[in-house]
Amino acid sequence: MSDLKFSVVGDSTSATQFIAKTRQFSLVVDEPEALGGTDEGANPVEYILAGFAGCANVVGHLVAKELGFKIKRLKIEVSGELNPDRFLGTATKERAGFKSINLNLIPETDASIEVLTKWLQIVEDRCPVNDNLQQVTPIKLSVEKEYTAI
């Protein structure tokens, strides 16, 4: 299949709040009050964890079908630890983002633990979000001064 392009465009509605538009969806990103925000939406790194869990769900079901077992229910827990010092501008050797992320899949299924272990390995290999978090991805940031000065 050829490459697919995904995109988001949006406007800042405050120093912490952003309305991200993608296709017909509007997603509100904010920060909790403890991080200076108005807490009207999940924060950026929570979006990353939600996307990761959503990705594991899709790939998990796809691979279960290929391996020939049914998932009756699937609970997913994902968490990550992050030191906010670099983000906040404090002098630090800490990295800015999550130091580590744990994702736990809890399927209700009659597949054996051996099959589930194989399933997990395939999910890990094929989940796009897992790839982008585990591996290096080239990112180009740019700034465009569209508006004229006052």
Next chain:
Amino acid sequence: MSDLKFSVVGDSTSATQFIAKTRQFSLVVDEPEALGGTDEGANPVEYILAGFAGCANVVGHLVAKELGFKIKRLKIEVSGELNPDRFLGTATKERAGFKSINLNLIPETDASIEVLTKWLQIVEDRCPVNDNLQQVTPIKLSVEKEYTAI
């Protein structure tokens, strides 16, 4: 500051749909019909782009304040290209996730382009989501068979 822990937990509501809960928020992740879903929410990789844009918004405002200029409006565009073959299980050498991501910041401000170029470099260094996408992050995936077989 000490480390912060962020977490998401949720249940699959179909083979493509997942309700991600984080604090008081419920986020619906789905896939478009072209990728086998019911299109009731943005898809996992769109969540990643939304989180990235939301992160750039927060850090962008924080750093502008430190550098002493005002952002009157801020538009952010972010896009990424992904080949779906590995995700779909087709034999391929393509990686699963985004091959590249572009993020473009379009501030309405009277700061000079020189100041904005410095601003962009600091945003890149301090944005947690940028760090997790650009650099390697240790991820632990696990499976837990909580439910008994039928």
